[in-house]
Amino acid sequence: MLLEVSDLRIAYGDIRAVSGVSFALEKGELVSIIGANGAGKTSILGGIMGMVPVRQGGIRFKGREMNRLASFERARAGMRLVPERARVFPRLSVQENLMTGVYGLRRKIDVARRFAWLHDLFPILRERGGQPASTLSGGEQQQLAIARALVSSPDLLLVDEVSMGLMPKLVDQVFEVLAQINREHGLTILLVEQNAMASLAISHRAYVLETGVCVFEGRAGDLLKDPKLKAAYLGE
């Protein structure tokens, strides 16, 4: 397993956000955690990245215990987060925003090749390279945030609600790129999403989260077929 999370518990004072959630991702998988507002999705990603204190539970990445490591050390180990409402640096150009993904990397990367690859994945970022990032549309800024996270060629990409605020056509576009990166480059991706339909459409497996508890896990296809689950989570 690339990532193993066991019995994760996260609380903010008396507020219990995550109450014993376990899941795992194999290398090359695309998995989603779907759940409504406040279900605990962002908290789980924060726990994995070391940005939110974990009350209890283990986080193993590449077989290595992560719990005591700081966020930057976890990033160095090969995980990257595309945060909720991913902020780009508005006054920096698109290209400069991408460059920020290079800072702090310990291993040498071929920046020119890496950027060429990202520009092929997200052509708009090549076209608008010299423009301030603030002039990109919301969907384009999301693409920039994903591209920036990919600069370091992580082994695991954590994506927090990338569909938020995008119109359906753009949601499909952004998800298609994620699916493509997974398919063609074997990148392991954990998506957390309220948009169950769009995320299940590209996922191999899924976990359904309800107020900090996992209530279903299985293949994305089964979730899409099961009438009860459909009624509860897909609004049918």
Ligand SMILES: Nc1ncnc2c1ncn2[C@@H]1O[C@H](COP(=O)(O)OP(=O)(O)OP(=O)(O)O)[C@@H](O)[C@H]1O
């Ligand atoms: N810093 C915090 N302090 C106190 N409570 C918090 C904090 N962050 C989150 N919570 C609470 O923890 C619970 C889970 O929040 P979380 O942000 O993980 O949910 P989510 O599934 O990401 O929701 P959304 O879909 O709205 O982003 C919520 O009840 C929330 O109010």
Ligand SMILES: [Mg+2]
């Ligand atoms: Mg959230």
